[in-house]
Amino acid sequence: MILSILLFAGLTLVGISLILYLIPVNLWITAAFSGVHINLLDLAMMRFRRVPPGLIVNMMILASKAGIMDVTTQQMETHHLANGKLLSVIKALIVAGKANLEMSFKQAAAIDLAGRNVLEAVHISVTPYMIIVPAITGLSRDGIQLIAEARVTVRTNIKQLVGGAGEETIKARVGQGIISKIGAAKTYLEVLEKPEAISKLVLSKGLDAGTAFEILSIDIADINIGKNIGAKLQIDQAMADLNIAKAKAEERRAQAVALEQEMTALVQEAKAKLIEAETLIPAALSYSFRAGNLMQGYMKKGK
Known part of the structure; x- marks a missing residue:
């Protein structure tokens, strides 16, 4: 129970x-x-x-x-x-x-x-976020290489977050804008004198279109001078021209040597023909003497 x-x-x-x-x-x-x-x-x-x-x-x-x-x-x-x-x-x-x-x-x-x-x-x-753009290398019109580092302050664009491009696109677009601005400068001194001009130009291009971010500011953190690419190209061109001139001079020298050798061969050939002709003279005289032609001619000349 x-x-x-x-x-x-x-x-x-x-x-x-x-x-x-x-x-x-x-x-x-x-x-x-x-x-x-x-x-x-x-x-x-x-x-x-x-x-x-x-x-x-x-x-x-x-x-x-x-x-x-x-x-x-x-x-x-x-x-x-x-x-x-x-x-x-x-x-x-x-x-x-x-x-x-x-x-x-x-x-x-x-x-x-x-x-x-x-x-x-x-x-x-709510709180803006800073994107660090890797060092960007550009070349001014005078051939000087410039290396720039940028900081991009962004905040999320909620409406574009789905389907919008990410952080790497922002980096690529900002880098492209910096290279374009440096390449348009006549001299590297223009870029060093007013680095804020790069920020203003790049920011005015609306690089955040189609991305998940809204760019608030673009700041150039540092600019360093790299190699003198223009001078290096000129030196390389001069060396190339020098090598071409040497090659042409060597070609002309080879042609002169060949012509000299050809003329020497012609001289040797002419000497051989002369020697051959000289060897034929005694034989001709002997033949004329035996045939009496030589004595008859002499007698005719005496008369």
Whole structure:
């Protein structure tokens, strides 16, 4: 009898625990006392939708205490089921509200699902952030190489955060603007004299268009003089011209040597022909003497 009573009591406790798990009355009471009205049936159905009702209740209480009243439990459930970071979204909405920034739950959820840190983005929007641009090397028109370092102060553009370009795009655009300004300077002294002119020109080009940031200022932190590229190019050109002149002189010398050798060969050929002709004279005289032509000619000359 006692065993049956204990078994019944145990089953009753298990049943009550199961009912309380499926129907979280304690969470419903906590929400009610916190001023958040959530349907008890909705809390029970969250179990079947694999949504932790404790998370939703806590986030609703947090949002309500911060004055965020336009967020529904359905929106929170959807964002959680999409593997979003619900706590970061609610905290971002709280910070945005305190800073008088316009941001809806839909915007914050979209930023979070896009893979960006929505809470950090709101913090950067409230407190400007400095982007350090790596050393940029430019060349002025007089051939002097200049190395500039820039600091870009930005804040988050909430409306462009989804689909907008990131920090690397800002660095690339600022670097391109600095190179363009240095390249337009007649001498490197112009750049060294007024480095703020680079900042003004680059800032006026609207380099933050299509990015997730709004550029507040561009400051040239340092400018160093690099190599004299113009002089180096002139020296290289002079060496190239010298090598070309040497090559042409060597070509002319080779032609002269070849011509000299050709003339020497012609002289040797002429000498050979002369020697050959000289060897033919005695033979001709001997033939004429034997034929009597030589004596007849002599006698005719005597007459």
